[in-house]
Amino acid sequence: MTVQHARSANIYDLRQASPTLPPAGVRPDDACDLFQGLGARMSFDRDEEIFGEGEPADFVYRVISGAVRTYRVLNDGRRQIGDFHLAGDLFGLEAGREHMLSAEAIGRCDILVCRRSTLFGLAARSPDLGQALWAQTARELERAQAHLMLLGRKSACERVATFLGALAGRQPGNREITLHMSRQDIADYLGLTIETVSRTFTQLQADGVIALNGCRHVRIVSIGALERLTE
Amino acid sequence: MTVQHARSANIYDLRQASPTLPPAGVRPDDACDLFQGLGARMSFDRDEEIFGEGEPADFVYRVISGAVRTYRVLNDGRRQIGDFHLAGDLFGLEAGREHMLSAEAIGRCDILVCRRSTLFGLAARSPDLGQALWAQTARELERAQAHLMLLGRKSACERVATFLGALAGRQPGNREITLHMSRQDIADYLGLTIETVSRTFTQLQADGVIALNGCRHVRIVSIGALERLTE
DNA sequence: CGTATCGTTGAAATATATCAATCGCAGTGG
DNA sequence: CCACTGCGATTGATATATTTCAACGATACG
Structure with a gap:
């Protein structure tokens, strides 16, 4: 894994986070502008772990190029992939302290990484950002629920x-x-x-x-x- | 369906919302106290619809007694239940404008109902409440992700x-x-x-x-x- | 006490998994 | 440039878990 700073990048252009979903009730655009220049660029190799289930969720990630899978495994190795994250997608954002799934690079990929504490601190003072973070989680929930229908029926x-x-x-x-x-x-x-x-x-x-x-x-x-x- | 006011009830005791899950990073307890006396009590009969997929998500609900199912159906009638909500559980909270699933009473049940706009208005001024709302969505996401593993593998x-x-x-x-x-x-x-x-x-x-x-x-x-x- | 609804059990059908072989492409080295 | 190698993808044959179809049983209700 390699790291380099990317001051010009914007981890928080949430507009592109999940383009297939209908617009949520909140408009994250305003909040996004607050985050110009946040985050460091990192590169991951094929199958490299970005974070593991149960690890502290200290960072939020955004795919610049390549693709990422988030997943869980059972004791005997059976794996369920929760979602794929492509260029522009945000992932790893948690309301709680720990990651609920593991994340791996599918191929070599570039990721923008931002401290969660920074966002939380700002969100405590900016309702717009708070809503943007919430909307992001809500989008993930909506995707998960659509996926339940697929897997179950x-x-x-x-x-x-x-x-x-x-x-x-x-x-x-x-x-x-x-x-x-x-x-x-x-x-x-x-x-x-x-x-x-x-x-x-x-x-x-x-x-x-x-x-x-x-x-x-x-x-x-x-x-x-x-x-x-x-x- | 019958309605009656219940000033003494507290729709926002989030502590009991999902007792099986580990505590989230935020502590909603403080925010809860702000909501003493919110909501109206309603009763629903067996199989009665509480809200439908795609309808405006103007209210948030809490189960007082009985049980509720949230679900989606395909054109040909195949149904996938997303979750069951028992006494104490919150449901119907959405970041977006519309409900993503339908909700029905499983048996006769009592539900506490609260205007979403009220919560949103307060959340805009109270970071604690904002975090509590987010934590609630995050808990639902966690449950959904565990369910993906179950259904898929x-x-x-x-x-x-x-x-x-x-x-x-x-x-x-x-x-x-x-x-x-x-x-x-x-x-x-x-x-x-x-x-x-x-x-x-x-x-x-x-x-x-x-x-x-x-x-x-x-x-x-x-x-x-x-x-x-x-x- | 009859009726309706829901749950259980059985037998047969089927979609998907499993096991196993082959294919095809990408990278490597002669 | 061409064989060799390795890994992922495809295809085939068979096994099996679950579904489907059907009958029966139990429980609640008027």
Whole structure:
């Protein structure tokens, strides 16, 4: 891991934190301006841990480039990925003292890191910032709740379709999706096995819904068909 | 649904909101005292809707007695219950304008209702309350994330065991659990079918882990065995 | 006491997991 | 430039947990 200061960066442009979600009741934009120049830039290698479950949540992170997974594991190694964080996304923000999940770099990536205590101190005096922090947590909650529906009640095909649709939704008008994560990561995110994920990709391609250009590049051929599969 | 004022009640005793979770970084207790006497008491009948997904989130709710389920449904009727809320629990608190899930009374129940705008107004001036509201959302997020692990990676038996263990954990030292919800509710919470839930209960009883006194009353015979099944 | 609703149990079907082999691509070294 | 190697992805065959379909039982209620 390497560190360098990045005074010009702005860890708190919350507008981009979760572009797929509807706007929350609060407008974090105002608060963002207060945080020009905060944070240090760090680089992480593939599979490097950024923080671990149960560790003190002393920092807040923002993805500059690359991708991050947050996850939990059971004793016997079964893993559930809670979310993927792509460029622009915030992660690691906790109301409590400790991290509830672990975070790892999916590939080599650059991360902006900011002390939590700084934000908390400022938030105690700035209601706008306080609301922005809350809104960020609320967005994560909304994503988690949508994911509960997926894991609890959707078929393998619907899970994969929902996943691809959500990724496509992040770049509106863009039917070309680059998968930063492996099949194992996707499987652990969708509550499936790699084999089922692979088979489902193949099936979607056979049905003319998507086209695969190498296993990390998906082109959505029929958005309508994909959304129909989403349920 | 019936309404009556309850000046002596305190919707904001957040201490009891989620007793199974570890204490968050903020201490809501101080903020709670600010809210003596807020809210109106309402009663809901079995299966009555308290609020619907997408509706304006103008109120915050607290369970006085009975139980509430929050859930989402897909077009074809598949339902995923996000959480159960028992006496003392807060629910319906949103950072955004709209409810992300629907809420229904599981049985006849009494609910304390408080205007959200009141809380928001006060929170803008009270950092403590602001933190308390945030902590409440963070607790919900933590519960959702634990549930992701359950739905994505645990077996039917582990799901049921985890569910029973969590319920028992709400009344420490109490091995007697009263199930306020039907088998269908449990199934929709655990991402299973009623039949599988029923069979799993039977199996746990056969294995000497639990004892059933009628389908709504469970006695945990071996806490150790139950926790081992939890994984 | 009859009726409705919910829960349990059984048998069969099926979606997904598991086990195992092959494929394909990227990097490496001859 | 081409074989070699290694790891991830795909495909196939089989196993299995859970669902589905169906019948029966229990409990609550009027």
